[in-house]
Amino acid sequence: xxxxxxxxxxxxxxxxxxxxxxxxxxxxxxxxxxxxxxxxxxxxxxxxxxxxxxxxxxxxxxxxxxxxxxxxxxxxxxxxxxxxxxxxxxxxxxxxxxxxxxxxxxxxxxxxxxxxxxxxxxxxxxxxxxxxxxxxxxxxxxxxxxxxxxxxxxxxxxxxxxxxxxxxxxxxxxxxxxxxxxxxxxxxxxxxxxxxxxxxx
Numbered sequence: 001x002x003x004x005x006x007x008x009x010x011x012x013x014x015x016x017x018x019x020x021x022x023x024x025x026x027x028x029x030x031x032x033x034x035x036x037x038x039x040x041x042x043x044x045x046x047x048x049x050x051x052x053x054x055x056x057x058x059x060x061x062x063x064x065x066x067x068x069x070x071x072x073x074x075x076x077x078x079x080x081x082x083x084x085x086x087x088x089x090x091x092x093x094x095x096x097x098x099x100x101x102x103x104x105x106x107x108x109x110x111x112x113x114x115x116x117x118x119x120x121x122x123x124x125x126x127x128x129x130x131x132x133x134x135x136x137x138x139x140x141x142x143x144x145x146x147x148x149x150x151x152x153x154x155x156x157x158x159x160x161x162x163x164x165x166x167x168x169x170x171x172x173x174x175x176x177x178x179x180x181x182x183x184x185x186x187x188x189x190x191x192x193x194x195x196x197x198x199x200x201x
Contacts (some may be wrong), residue, residue: 051085053104054078054154057174058096075099076175078151079107080158086185087111088155113185114185120162123191128184132171135180140165151178159185 046139056076064068073096089107093099115123121144128135135152140179142162146156149175156164168177 010188012078041193043190050068051081051108052081052158053107054080054158054177055100056151056154058099061092069169073099075103076178077103077107077149078158078178079104079111080153080155080160082158082160084114084116084160085111086114086155086159086182088175088182097157110182112182112186114159114161114188115190116160120160121164122185122188124154124188126181128182128187130183133173133174133176133180133185134169135166135177136169137164137181139163150174152181153176155181155185 001116005200037099048126053078056078058076059073059074060071062071064070072094073091074090075096077089077091077100078086079089087107087110089105089110090102091106093102093104117123121139121142123139123192124139125136125138130139140147142163144163144165146153146154146162146164148164148168150172152166152168155178156166166181170178171177
């Protein structure tokens, strides 16, 4: 009877261990499912608009210090959502990737909203100035595309303007041209805004 009792107790122990293992797997799967449901229920509330980042230029800059020259990188980035929001960000860092990330956060802080017509153009002609850069923008017919160059083209594409004519005058500085384009887009107004301003609504 001794060996038979030992075998029986060994089998019972094995069965008990298997049962505990199955229970653990079942509980862990239930926890994963509940966590997924919680995350899905919370995700619509925390949804942020997806933004597009476009790099204009990365330049290497140096600063003369007491011990010698300190090299760093400067990134100019345009951030927008293709639906009427755009911003320009600039940042310096010792690493290119780090400079790009800081520039993106800076661009998110400087987002502006602009009105876009049904033909994906601007409502009226507008001018923008920043420093020695002057930008002229005029609406265009559907299908003409973005007729612009340099940093102005990138700003207009990221903003969601598909049909427009733009010309840059003065300085060829990419950063100032991008900021002048943003200033021009910020000056855009709609008919309803003008009527409200003049108390004619």
